[in-house]
Amino acid sequence: MKINVLIVDDSAAIRKILTRVLSQTDLPWGVVHEAGDGVEALNILKSSEVSLILSDINMPNMDGLQLLTNVRANPQWKQIPMIMISTEGSETKVMEAVELGASNYVRKPFTADQIKEKVLPCLKGVVAS
Amino acid sequence: MNLLQELSQNFSEDSLAATCLRDKQTMMDKDVIVRFMLSAAEETFATMLGLQITPGEPSVEQSETAIHVERVVALIGLAGPYNGTGMISCSPALACKLASEMLMENLNAIDGEVLDAIGELSNMIFGNVKNMLEQQIGPFGLSIPTIIFGRNFWTRSIGEQWIVVPIKVNEFDLELQLCRSPNSTRSFSGPRRKRS
16 A cells, blocks of 8 residues: 655755655655645645645644644544654643644654654554555 | 732732843843854754854844845744844855755755755754743744845844854854844733732
Protein backbone atom coordinates (compact mmCIF):
# COMPACT_ATOMS: atom_id res chain seq x y z
CA MET A 1 0.00 0.00 0.00
CA LYS A 2 1.35 3.42 -0.99
CA ILE A 3 1.52 6.06 1.75
CA ASN A 4 0.06 9.39 0.65
CA VAL A 5 1.29 12.22 2.83
CA LEU A 6 0.07 15.76 3.37
CA ILE A 7 2.70 18.34 4.37
CA VAL A 8 1.25 21.58 5.74
CA ASP A 9 3.60 24.54 6.23
CA ASP A 10 3.51 28.14 5.02
CA SER A 11 7.19 27.81 4.11
CA ALA A 12 7.83 26.12 0.75
CA ALA A 13 11.40 25.54 1.96
CA ILE A 14 10.23 23.42 4.87
CA ARG A 15 7.79 21.49 2.66
CA LYS A 16 10.66 20.69 0.31
CA ILE A 17 12.97 19.60 3.15
CA LEU A 18 10.32 17.34 4.65
CA THR A 19 9.58 15.78 1.27
CA ARG A 20 13.28 15.03 0.87
CA VAL A 21 13.56 13.57 4.38
CA LEU A 22 10.61 11.25 3.79
CA SER A 23 12.03 10.08 0.48
CA GLN A 24 15.19 8.99 2.32
CA THR A 25 13.23 6.30 4.16
CA ASP A 26 12.49 2.90 2.60
CA LEU A 27 8.74 3.34 2.99
CA PRO A 28 6.46 3.04 -0.06
CA TRP A 29 5.54 6.71 -0.50
CA GLY A 30 2.71 7.60 -2.85
CA VAL A 31 1.59 11.16 -3.53
CA VAL A 32 3.08 13.99 -1.45
CA HIS A 33 0.41 16.69 -1.16
CA GLU A 34 1.47 20.19 -0.04
CA ALA A 35 -0.60 22.90 1.64
CA GLY A 36 0.41 26.38 2.80
CA ASP A 37 -2.16 26.60 5.60
CA GLY A 38 -4.95 24.71 7.34
CA VAL A 39 -7.64 25.79 4.88
CA GLU A 40 -5.71 24.41 1.91
CA ALA A 41 -5.02 21.24 3.89
CA LEU A 42 -8.72 20.64 4.58
CA ASN A 43 -9.50 21.06 0.88
CA ILE A 44 -6.88 18.45 0.01
CA LEU A 45 -8.23 16.08 2.66
CA LYS A 46 -11.74 16.40 1.18
CA SER A 47 -10.57 15.31 -2.25
CA SER A 48 -7.66 12.94 -1.60
CA GLU A 49 -6.83 9.90 0.46
CA VAL A 50 -4.10 10.74 2.98
CA SER A 51 -2.29 8.34 5.33
CA LEU A 52 -0.06 10.81 7.20
CA ILE A 53 -0.15 14.55 7.97
CA LEU A 54 2.89 16.62 8.94
CA SER A 55 1.84 20.11 10.00
CA ASP A 56 3.35 23.35 11.22
CA ILE A 57 1.46 25.29 13.93
CA ASN A 58 1.93 28.99 13.12
CA MET A 59 0.35 29.58 9.73
CA PRO A 60 -1.96 32.20 8.22
CA ASN A 61 -5.71 31.63 7.66
CA MET A 62 -5.94 28.46 9.75
CA ASP A 63 -3.15 27.39 12.09
CA GLY A 64 -2.00 23.84 12.77
CA LEU A 65 -3.93 23.43 16.02
CA GLN A 66 -7.20 24.45 14.34
CA LEU A 67 -6.43 22.01 11.54
CA LEU A 68 -5.72 19.29 14.09
CA THR A 69 -9.07 19.99 15.79
CA ASN A 70 -10.87 19.73 12.43
CA VAL A 71 -9.10 16.51 11.51
CA ARG A 72 -9.85 14.84 14.83
CA ALA A 73 -13.51 15.92 14.69
CA ASN A 74 -14.06 14.27 11.31
CA PRO A 75 -14.81 10.52 11.52
CA GLN A 76 -13.23 9.97 8.10
CA TRP A 77 -9.90 11.58 9.05
CA LYS A 78 -9.61 11.15 12.81
CA GLN A 79 -7.41 8.03 12.57
CA ILE A 80 -4.83 9.70 10.30
CA PRO A 81 -1.52 10.08 12.18
CA MET A 82 -0.76 13.80 12.48
CA ILE A 83 2.67 15.03 13.57
CA MET A 84 3.15 18.66 14.51
CA ILE A 85 6.45 20.27 13.44
CA SER A 86 6.91 23.75 14.84
CA THR A 87 9.19 26.30 16.47
CA GLU A 88 6.55 26.43 19.22
CA GLY A 89 8.47 24.43 21.80
CA SER A 90 6.83 25.56 25.02
CA GLU A 91 5.39 22.85 27.24
CA THR A 92 1.99 24.52 27.04
CA LYS A 93 1.85 24.33 23.24
CA VAL A 94 3.14 20.76 23.12
CA MET A 95 0.58 19.67 25.73
CA GLU A 96 -2.16 21.52 23.89
CA ALA A 97 -1.29 19.73 20.66
CA VAL A 98 -1.16 16.34 22.37
CA GLU A 99 -4.48 16.96 24.12
CA LEU A 100 -6.04 17.86 20.78
CA GLY A 101 -4.88 14.53 19.40
CA ALA A 102 -1.45 15.11 17.83
CA SER A 103 0.34 11.80 17.25
CA ASN A 104 3.73 13.34 17.94
CA TYR A 105 5.65 16.61 18.05
CA VAL A 106 8.93 17.77 16.51
CA ARG A 107 10.53 21.10 17.37
CA LYS A 108 12.19 23.19 14.65
CA PRO A 109 15.08 23.22 13.91
CA PHE A 110 15.06 19.47 13.29
CA THR A 111 17.37 16.83 11.88
CA ALA A 112 16.30 14.26 9.30
CA ASP A 113 16.73 11.54 11.93
CA GLN A 114 14.37 13.31 14.34
CA ILE A 115 11.67 13.39 11.67
CA LYS A 116 12.19 9.72 10.81
CA GLU A 117 12.12 8.74 14.49
CA LYS A 118 8.72 10.36 14.93
CA VAL A 119 7.18 9.34 11.60
CA LEU A 120 8.07 5.64 11.43
CA PRO A 121 6.24 4.50 14.61
CA CYS A 122 3.09 6.34 13.47
CA LEU A 123 3.04 4.39 10.21
CA LYS A 124 3.38 0.88 11.59
CA GLY A 125 -0.34 0.18 11.22
CA VAL A 126 -0.55 1.81 7.81
CA VAL A 127 2.39 -0.10 6.35
CA ALA A 128 1.18 -3.41 7.84
CA SER A 129 -2.19 -3.01 6.17
CA MET B 1 -11.94 46.30 53.47
CA ASN B 2 -10.83 49.55 55.11
CA LEU B 3 -8.61 52.13 53.45
CA LEU B 4 -5.50 51.01 55.31
CA GLN B 5 -5.97 47.40 54.22
CA GLU B 6 -6.64 48.52 50.65
CA LEU B 7 -3.55 50.74 50.58
CA SER B 8 -1.52 47.94 52.12
CA GLN B 9 -2.78 45.49 49.50
CA ASN B 10 -2.16 47.98 46.71
CA PHE B 11 1.35 48.48 48.01
CA SER B 12 2.10 44.78 48.11
CA GLU B 13 0.55 44.36 44.64
CA ASP B 14 2.65 47.19 43.29
CA SER B 15 5.71 45.83 45.04
CA LEU B 16 5.06 42.38 43.58
CA ALA B 17 4.46 43.89 40.15
CA ALA B 18 7.66 45.91 40.48
CA THR B 19 9.64 42.79 41.43
CA CYS B 20 8.19 40.91 38.47
CA LEU B 21 8.95 43.83 36.18
CA ARG B 22 12.53 43.97 37.51
CA ASP B 23 12.91 40.22 36.84
CA LYS B 24 11.50 40.72 33.38
CA GLN B 25 13.83 43.63 32.74
CA THR B 26 16.76 41.45 33.80
CA MET B 27 15.65 38.76 31.38
CA MET B 28 15.41 41.33 28.62
CA ASP B 29 18.88 42.78 29.34
CA LYS B 30 21.25 43.03 26.42
CA ASP B 31 23.56 40.24 27.63
CA VAL B 32 20.70 37.79 28.09
CA ILE B 33 19.20 38.62 24.71
CA VAL B 34 22.62 38.24 23.07
CA ARG B 35 23.08 34.84 24.72
CA PHE B 36 19.63 33.66 23.63
CA MET B 37 20.10 34.87 20.04
CA LEU B 38 23.50 33.19 19.74
CA SER B 39 22.28 29.94 21.24
CA ALA B 40 19.27 29.84 18.90
CA ALA B 41 21.39 30.74 15.86
CA GLU B 42 24.08 28.17 16.65
CA GLU B 43 21.49 25.41 16.99
CA THR B 44 19.59 26.44 13.84
CA PHE B 45 22.70 26.78 11.66
CA ALA B 46 24.21 23.51 12.91
CA THR B 47 20.98 21.50 12.63
CA MET B 48 19.44 22.85 9.43
CA LEU B 49 22.55 23.88 7.49
CA GLY B 50 25.44 21.94 8.99
CA LEU B 51 27.30 25.24 9.41
CA GLN B 52 29.22 26.65 12.35
CA ILE B 53 28.94 30.32 13.22
CA THR B 54 31.54 32.63 14.74
CA PRO B 55 30.05 35.39 16.91
CA GLY B 56 31.43 38.93 16.75
CA GLU B 57 31.20 41.74 19.29
CA PRO B 58 27.57 42.63 20.15
CA SER B 59 26.55 46.28 20.12
CA VAL B 60 23.56 48.54 20.63
CA GLU B 61 22.60 50.67 17.64
CA GLN B 62 20.18 53.43 16.79
CA SER B 63 16.63 52.51 15.95
CA GLU B 64 17.08 53.99 12.48
CA THR B 65 19.37 52.37 9.95
CA ALA B 66 20.13 53.30 6.35
CA ILE B 67 20.90 50.38 4.06
CA HIS B 68 22.61 51.38 0.82
CA VAL B 69 24.00 48.08 -0.45
CA GLU B 70 21.89 45.11 -1.53
CA ARG B 71 20.69 43.18 1.51
CA VAL B 72 18.24 40.44 2.35
CA VAL B 73 16.40 41.33 5.53
CA ALA B 74 13.93 39.13 7.43
CA LEU B 75 11.74 40.74 10.09
CA ILE B 76 9.62 38.92 12.65
CA GLY B 77 7.47 40.39 15.42
CA LEU B 78 7.34 39.31 19.07
CA ALA B 79 4.47 40.24 21.38
CA GLY B 80 4.06 39.45 25.06
CA PRO B 81 5.42 40.93 28.30
CA TYR B 82 7.68 42.87 25.91
CA ASN B 83 6.95 43.76 22.31
CA GLY B 84 9.68 43.78 19.74
CA THR B 85 11.09 42.77 16.41
CA GLY B 86 13.74 40.26 15.47
CA MET B 87 15.76 40.85 12.33
CA ILE B 88 18.25 38.90 10.24
CA SER B 89 20.24 40.82 7.67
CA CYS B 90 22.78 39.45 5.19
CA SER B 91 24.16 39.88 1.69
CA PRO B 92 22.37 38.27 -1.28
CA ALA B 93 25.41 35.99 -1.72
CA LEU B 94 25.08 34.63 1.82
CA ALA B 95 21.29 34.33 1.47
CA CYS B 96 21.83 32.16 -1.61
CA LYS B 97 24.45 30.07 0.20
CA LEU B 98 22.20 29.52 3.23
CA ALA B 99 19.21 28.59 1.06
CA SER B 100 21.40 26.26 -1.01
CA GLU B 101 22.62 24.48 2.13
CA MET B 102 19.12 24.28 3.56
CA LEU B 103 17.47 22.94 0.41
CA MET B 104 20.51 21.00 -0.84
CA GLU B 105 20.25 22.70 -4.21
CA ASN B 106 22.46 25.14 -6.05
CA LEU B 107 20.73 28.52 -5.80
CA ASN B 108 22.73 31.39 -7.31
CA ALA B 109 20.24 34.25 -7.49
CA ILE B 110 17.66 35.71 -5.17
CA ASP B 111 14.22 34.31 -5.87
CA GLY B 112 11.14 33.34 -3.89
CA GLU B 113 12.75 30.10 -2.75
CA VAL B 114 15.79 31.87 -1.29
CA LEU B 115 13.66 34.49 0.45
CA ASP B 116 11.40 31.77 1.81
CA ALA B 117 14.39 29.89 3.23
CA ILE B 118 15.72 33.05 4.92
CA GLY B 119 12.27 33.72 6.36
CA GLU B 120 12.16 30.20 7.76
CA LEU B 121 15.62 30.59 9.30
CA SER B 122 14.48 33.78 11.02
CA ASN B 123 11.37 31.96 12.20
CA MET B 124 13.46 29.19 13.74
CA ILE B 125 16.01 31.50 15.36
CA PHE B 126 13.56 33.96 16.86
CA GLY B 127 11.05 31.19 17.57
CA ASN B 128 13.66 29.63 19.79
CA VAL B 129 14.55 32.98 21.38
CA LYS B 130 10.83 33.28 22.11
CA ASN B 131 10.79 29.79 23.68
CA MET B 132 13.72 30.72 25.94
CA LEU B 133 12.08 33.98 26.99
CA GLU B 134 8.76 32.23 27.63
CA GLN B 135 10.37 29.90 30.15
CA GLN B 136 11.43 32.95 32.15
CA ILE B 137 8.84 35.67 31.79
CA GLY B 138 5.65 34.30 30.26
CA PRO B 139 4.00 33.70 26.91
CA PHE B 140 4.94 35.50 23.71
CA GLY B 141 3.36 35.43 20.28
CA LEU B 142 5.45 35.33 17.11
CA SER B 143 4.40 36.86 13.82
CA ILE B 144 4.85 35.35 10.38
CA PRO B 145 8.18 36.62 8.95
CA THR B 146 8.43 39.32 6.30
CA ILE B 147 11.43 39.23 3.98
CA ILE B 148 12.79 42.24 2.10
CA PHE B 149 15.37 42.24 -0.69
CA GLY B 150 16.79 45.45 -2.08
CA ARG B 151 19.05 48.43 -1.53
CA ASN B 152 18.75 52.08 -0.58
CA PHE B 153 16.15 51.77 2.12
CA TRP B 154 15.75 52.77 5.75
CA THR B 155 14.59 50.66 8.65
CA ARG B 156 13.18 52.30 11.73
CA SER B 157 11.79 50.76 14.90
CA ILE B 158 9.63 53.02 16.96
CA GLY B 159 11.35 54.13 20.12
CA GLU B 160 13.85 51.42 20.91
CA GLN B 161 17.43 50.67 19.97
CA TRP B 162 18.56 47.45 18.32
CA ILE B 163 20.73 44.87 20.06
CA VAL B 164 23.01 43.74 17.24
CA VAL B 165 24.96 40.48 17.15
CA PRO B 166 27.26 40.14 14.14
CA ILE B 167 28.15 36.59 13.19
CA LYS B 168 30.44 35.12 10.59
CA VAL B 169 29.33 32.18 8.48
CA ASN B 170 32.42 31.01 6.58
CA GLU B 171 33.70 34.25 5.02
CA PHE B 172 30.28 35.94 5.05
CA ASP B 173 28.76 38.38 7.55
CA LEU B 174 25.27 38.14 8.96
CA GLU B 175 23.58 40.29 11.60
CA LEU B 176 21.05 39.17 14.16
CA GLN B 177 19.15 42.05 15.71
CA LEU B 178 16.40 42.48 18.22
CA CYS B 179 14.65 45.54 19.58
CA ARG B 180 12.21 45.36 22.46
CA SER B 181 10.18 47.60 24.68
CA PRO B 182 8.02 46.78 27.73
CA ASN B 183 4.40 46.07 26.96
CA SER B 184 2.47 48.92 28.50
CA THR B 185 -0.63 46.73 28.94
CA ARG B 186 -1.14 46.42 32.70
CA SER B 187 -1.84 42.68 32.55
CA PHE B 188 1.71 42.04 31.32
CA SER B 189 3.44 44.03 34.07
CA GLY B 190 2.99 41.41 36.76
CA PRO B 191 0.48 39.19 38.45
CA ARG B 192 -2.45 40.91 40.14
CA ARG B 193 -4.64 39.53 42.83
CA LYS B 194 -8.36 39.95 42.85
CA ARG B 195 -9.52 42.61 45.25
CA SER B 196 -12.03 41.53 47.80
